[in-house]
Amino acid sequence: MNGGPSGFNNAPVTRIIVIASALFTVVFGIQGRSRNLPWSYQDIFKKLQIWKLIVTVFGFSSTPELVFGIYLLYYFRVFERQIGSNKYTVFILFSVITSLLLEVLAQWLLKDPSLNILTSGPYGLIFASFVPFFFDIPVSTRFRVFRFNFSDKTFIYLAGLQLFLSSWRRSMLPGICGILAGSLYRLNVFRVRRVKFPEVIASFFSRLSWPSTGTTSPTRSSRNVLGSAPTYASRRAEANAPALLSTLLEPPEESIGTLVSMGFDRNSARQALIHARNDINAATNILLESQGH
Incomplete structure (x- = not known):
């Protein structure tokens, strides 16, 4: 333990x-x-x-x-x-x-x-x-x-x-x-x-406190330098955005393991992390509030 x-x-x-x-x-x-x-x-x-x-x-x-x-x-x-x-x-x-x-x-x-x-x-x-x-x-x-x-x-x-x-x-x-x-x-x-x-x-x-390791900075969005009209590549990226977002928000095993060690169900912990965008403190609050209802 x-x-x-x-x-x-x-x-x-x-x-x-x-x-x-x-x-x-x-x-x-x-x-x-x-x-x-x-x-x-x-x-x-x-x-x-x-x-x-x-x-x-x-x-x-x-x-x-x-x-x-x-x-x-x-x-x-x-x-x-x-x-x-x-x-x-x-x-x-x-x-x-x-x-x-x-x-x-x-x-x-x-x-x-x-x-x-x-x-x-x-x-x-x-x-x-x-x-x-x-x-x-x-x-x-x-x-x-x-x-x-x-x-x-x-x-x-x-x-x-x-x-x-x-x-x-x-x-x-x-x-x-x-x-x-x-x-x-x-x-x-x-x-x-x-x-x-x-x-x-x-x-x-x-x-x-010293900064925690393992954090990643958000990526900057790319601009269309040719003007406001979307290119084929940008339209394709927008179409694939939901799948890409789902992949990026997939919780790391370390965060899921932290919540499981607190006594929460693994599937509930994963869903809470997805809703909280992998913020472990926010996910904990979601799980605690769901148990209180």
Whole structure:
């Protein structure tokens, strides 16, 4: 199970999150400051260490956490492809902010010395993503090992469990708060699932990201240099235009595979891509709207 085609095509926001997490973790690890990454609400509200809040949202406390965290963030790019970068940005902000508030509230209520310091990293986003992963991503293959039943989703759950238990209670609390944040988003609290950023703000992440490969520029239409009267070649081209257009709009297997990995029927995915002129985000919206009716 790979979450669709490899790379960050149609997932520029995920690319930024992955790069930021890797950079923050490596920079603080090289400087020997990774031990200072775990945080508490006293750091934010009493010491006003805002920098620490920003760093803890992205930077992991250890290399094993970074490995499993980056793997999960990379896999969950399937949700950005499914709902689009605009709404996925809303999902990220809602998950991170809500999980942080829940963590601070839990620290304040429990007053447990072992929970005074929590591990850092995008736990809120990662474990909030497990909610739509559980409900919306279907199982594509099943297999048995020593009489135990497994599926292709099992490896994602195992990676999440490893991250969840990486620092015991210090990582379990952020994980639980992330799951609660994802559940609140799924329940559409405050109608958050309808929120969208203005296109100017949403395109900011696309400008930060590297351009996707595999895109082709539209061909320029040829002019009749002899005048306005159509030539025989131009009349023949116009007659063959519908067949040519159908050939050009035939969806690539990579795009169909992306939609199939999201749980859509192959034929429906192909038809949606044709109607959307091979725009995978528009095709996803068409499929989601058809399921809602």
